[in-house]
Amino acid sequence: MIGAxxxxxxxxxxxxxxxxxxxxxxNSNNGGGGGGKKKASVRMEKIVLIAKKxxxxxxxxxxxxxxxxxxxxxxxxxxFELERSLKSADDDSxxxxxxxxxxxxxxxxxxxxxxxxxxxVLLAGPPGDELxxxxxxxxxxxxxxxxxxxIDEEEECHDKKKIIEEIISxxxxxxxxxxxxxxxxxxxxxxxxLSRVKLGMNGLLQQQSEEEDGAQxxxxxxxxxxxxxxxxxxxxHATLASASVLLERLTxxxxxxxxxxSSSNSSITFCAKHDVLHAKLLxxxxxxxxxxxxxxxxxxNASRISMDFPWKDVxxxxxGSDDQQTVLNILSKAFFGAASSSSHLVVHSDESALAAKFRxxxxxxxxxxxHHVLHIGTTDEREDLFLELTEEGFDLLKGIRNLDxxxxxxxxxxxRGVIICCVAGGSLQSQSGDAxxxxxxxxxxxxDFRSRFFGPxxxxxxxxxxxxxxxxxxxxxxxxxxxxxxxxxxxxERSGLVECTLKEAKGERRVGLIGTAVRTVSGKLSIRI
Numbered sequence: 001m002i003g004a005x006x007x008x009x010x011x012x013x014x015x016x017x018x019x020x021x022x023x024x025x026x027n028s029n030n031g032g033g034g035g036g037k038k039k040a041s042v043r044m045e046k047i048v049l050i051a052k053k054x055x056x057x058x059x060x061x062x063x064x065x066x067x068x069x070x071x072x073x074x075x076x077x078x079x080f081e082l083e084r085s086l087k088s089a090d091d092d093s094x095x096x097x098x099x100x101x102x103x104x105x106x107x108x109x110x111x112x113x114x115x116x117x118x119x120x121v122l123l124a125g126p127p128g129d130e131l132x133x134x135x136x137x138x139x140x141x142x143x144x145x146x147x148x149x150x151i152d153e154e155e156e157c158h159d160k161k162k163i164i165e166e167i168i169s170x171x172x173x174x175x176x177x178x179x180x181x182x183x184x185x186x187x188x189x190x191x192x193x194l195s196r197v198k199l200g201m202n203g204l205l206q207q208q209s210e211e212e213d214g215a216q217x218x219x220x221x222x223x224x225x226x227x228x229x230x231x232x233x234x235x236x237h238a239t240l241a242s243a244s245v246l247l248e249r250l251t252x253x254x255x256x257x258x259x260x261x262s263s264s265n266s267s268i269t270f271c272a273k274h275d276v277l278h279a280k281l282l283x284x285x286x287x288x289x290x291x292x293x294x295x296x297x298x299x300x301n302a303s304r305i306s307m308d309f310p311w312k313d314v315x316x317x318x319x320g321s322d323d324q325q326t327v328l329n330i331l332s333k334a335f336f337g338a339a340s341s342s343s344h345l346v347v348h349s350d351e352s353a354l355a356a357k358f359r360x361x362x363x364x365x366x367x368x369x370x371h372h373v374l375h376i377g378t379t380d381e382r383e384d385l386f387l388e389l390t391e392e393g394f395d396l397l398k399g400i401r402n403l404d405x406x407x408x409x410x411x412x413x414x415x416r417g418v419i420i421c422c423v424a425g426g427s428l429q430s431q432s433g434d435a436x437x438x439x440x441x442x443x444x445x446x447x448d449f450r451s452r453f454f455g456p457x458x459x460x461x462x463x464x465x466x467x468x469x470x471x472x473x474x475x476x477x478x479x480x481x482x483x484x485x486x487x488x489x490x491x492x493e494r495s496g497l498v499e500c501t502l503k504e505a506k507g508e509r510r511v512g513l514i515g516t517a518v519r520t521v522s523g524k525l526s527i528r529i
Contacts, residue, residue: 044086050079059084066167098123102185102521103241106465106496108489109302109516115496116465118241119188121179121525126221127190128172168223173231179527180225186460187224189238191246194219194271218268220246222277228459232416233273236309236467236498236513243268243279244303244517251281278308282514302518311502311509312472314377314386317413326411327376327385334407335400372396378414379472385414386472387421394422394450398491405456417455419469423477424450424489447497448486449477465496467513474500474511 050070051059060066063084070079099122107115180188197219222242224235246268267280282304317323372393377386389397397420408418424447451473453466463469470488477500478486484502489495501512 046086047084048081050081052077052079056080056082065169068167097524097526100183100523100525101241101245101519102183103244104518104520105237105240105244106467106490106498106515107302107518108495108497111495114494115516115518116237116463116467116494117185117520118235118238119180119183119185120238120242120245121188121190122245123190123192125192126168126172127175127192128169175527176223176225177229177231179525181227181229182527184227186463187226187232187235187238189235189242190223190225191220191242191270194221197271218250220268220270222270222272224272226459230459231273232458234275234309234468236307236470237465237515239270239272239277239279239307240305240467240513240515240517242270243281243305243307244519247279247281247305248303248519275310280306282306301520302516304516305514307467307513307515308503309468309471309511309513311475311511312380312383314375314379314472314476316375316377323411323413324376326413327387328373330407330410331387333410334404335397337404379419382414383416384469384472385411385418386476387419388476389420389422391422391425391450394420397452403454403461405454405461408454409456414457416458417453417460417463417466417469419451419453419466419473421449421451421473421477421488423480424448446487447489448481448483449473449488451488451490452492453490462492463490464492464494465490465498467498467515470498470500470513471511474498474513475502475509478502 047064049059049064050072056066059082064082065084067081067083070081072079101120102117103120104113104115105118176188176190179190220242222239224232224238226232247266250268251266267278270277270279317327372390373387374390375386375388378384379386451469453463453469454461455463455466469490473488474486477488478484485499486502487497487499489497497515499514501514503510503512
């Protein structure tokens with residue numbers, strides 16, 4: 001074991017390692033006078049040490065937390081860095097308020113109250129570290145090896161140069177879940193800086209060298225939780241919201257002379273659970289572009305952000321398969337009720353012919369079914385169920401107000417949500433040339449596809465705007481329409497716009513998601529565990 005004790009407000013040298021304050025006898029001549037003894041006090045904040053794997057359980061039981069793999073190489077076995085806070089609960093209570101925000105992500109600038117609101121909480125480090133350490137200081141005999149669960153995974157990720165996983169204490173996980181339920185937004189993002197890693201030339205994360213340690217970084221860890229307190233691996237609109245908060249702050253600090261280059265203040269990188277995500281503040285967001293897909297951004301509290309996300313393909317579900325039949329059955333039950341009775345429907349028209357259309361929409365015996373349902377599939381790793389409809393069919397489903405969301409959970413062939421979408425074929429093509437010209441002159445977005453997203457499996461009935469769903473929507477409709485840039489409108493009650501840019505370089509395919517973020521609330525979070 002190699003260790004050190006760090007602290008502030010020192011009035012003398014030396015320390016004891018069994019508490020937060022040590023008394024020191026320091027001989028002093030006191031200006032040439034008689035050699036009397038002077039007692040000095042040292043306030044220690046934390047103990048930092050490195051240890052090998054076989055000793056980690058011992059240190060964790062005695063109040064230490066594992067922070068990362070050490071850069072130190074001595075022998076064949078790796079070393080791990082550990083910390084134990086010596087601050088008291090009273091010290092923590094003075095700094096337990098966290099900055100928090102609510103941001104409308106992927107907002108439509110033509111409509112107030114649009115986009116998907118996301119909560120954003122800014123932290124100084126992984127949540128729960130100080131809380132766990134303080135508790136362990138008072139219970140040094142407690143058995144708690146939970147922070148060791150990710151050691152093997154972290155070591156493997158480090159060896160393969162994958163994402164460096166932040167080790168979050170069980171208390172921190174519980175706290176994030178509680179806060180997300182309190183925010184009651186579809187997702188809340190928790191963000192903290194990663195000061196000990198850097199982005200390498202190969203685009204992968206690497207540990208910083210000793211010379212680089214402490215250098216300013218634009219790397220942040222991010223975790224996402226739904227309003228039900230459930231963690232999700234990826235969330236586009238909460239990433240956009242987080243990026244807007246951080247980039248706005250970095251830009252302000254630069255304007256105030258806070259240092260940093262132009263590039264470092266216009267882009268940041270997020271390390272999500274399984275993905276590295278890049279976000280950039282677009283230059284001159286209010287300046288109209290020549291692209292017909294331009295979505296204009298207002299000034300003041302709005303930001304225009306570009307993000308780099310993974311590309312996700314859609315794998316078809318075989319026609320006539322049991323899975324296809326199950327999908328049609330659950331959708332029929334969700335939208336029209338188990339018995340497909342007209343009393344279950346709430347439609348815009350009382351005409352019986354329209355009600356009959358609703359009842360037969362997902363009836364597998366309906367010979368005209370293929371007229372409405374064009375494609376059924378799942379996204380990568382069977383994350384989302386994906387259905388493309390005709391635009392007529394899409395509009396018919398919008399007429400239904402009372403959905404049985406629990407029915408959508410009955411199909412086990414996906415893990416997250418249900419995407420229903422269509423080509424926006426009639427949005428511009430059916431208009432006259434004068435109408436199209438007028439729309440372009442007014443800088444209104446030229447929408448290529450329309451969508452809705454349902455996520456009862458993750459505690460979200462219908463999501464206002466789902467950025468991560470466009471990791472598959474963008475490539476699907478870009479390929480279908482033979483375009484590299486497509487714009488989608490997610491047509492929830494709030495509605496929102498997402499611009500998708502398809503990129504391929506060196507054999508890797510990525511999706512650029514561009515949207516507008518409007519900050520609506522900022523304040524302090526005082527929830528403590």
